[in-house]
Amino acid sequence: MVISKREKVVFIVTVGLLALLALDRLAISPLLAAMEATQQTRDRLAVDKSNAQTLLSQGRQLAPRWQAMTRAGLKQDRGEAENQVQHVILDWVHETAPGQGPAKLTRLSTNSLPEKTRLPEIAFQVDGTGSLWAVTRLLWHLETADIPIRATEVQISAKEGGSDLIFHLGISTVYAPPPPPSSQPTTASGVRK
Secondary structure: OOOOHHHHHHHHHHHHHHHHHHHHHHHHHHHHHHHHHHHHHHHHHHHHHHHHHHHHHHHHHHHHHHHHHHHHHOOOOHHHHHHHHHHHHHHHHOOOOOOOOOOEEEEEEEEOOOOOOOOOEEEEEEEEEEOHHHHHHHHHHHHHOOOOEEEEEEEEEEOOOOOOEEEEEEEEEEOOOOOOOOOOOEOOOOOEO
16 A cells, blocks of 8 residues: 555644644643642732731731730739729710810710630720810720720710710720630649640
8 A cells, every 4th residue: 555645744744733732631731730820829829928928017016006005904804904994984084175074974884795705805885975175085095095995886976955065985995814724634643744
């Protein structure tokens, strides 16, 4: 059987195309997929690195504030923390400006919140009336306090028939109870492992 030149060319081209297809299936496509997966992993790790650097930067910026709060009064006992917040709120509310009267509290109550974290939160509801200056000063004290306290809800409205404002504030604080005793097993001699 004699093969013509044209058949030889068709055969060579067919074998070449099949070899290219096999090379693509066995080497090129898996290599391109691996390169794409590597690039996606690289991008994800770059985002994780950026987030970690931001977190570390924020930690360095907030460390002095945290130290000031712990020195000023991060309490270990729930009762002490409640008492501390109630005293500072009363002090702030009774602060007066020249020619202005202090704000008047109508309610200062504590709400129990479930202890879900290492720093349990205590919520307070503070309602009252006062001049624009007194309410502004109270909010300023909340935002700049050295103790761990923050406003969670703020509602201010005008009092009918007067120049005073009515305020409803949600406030919270945290306390750091001592960690529970270690629950490591002990040996027969009473020494913890």
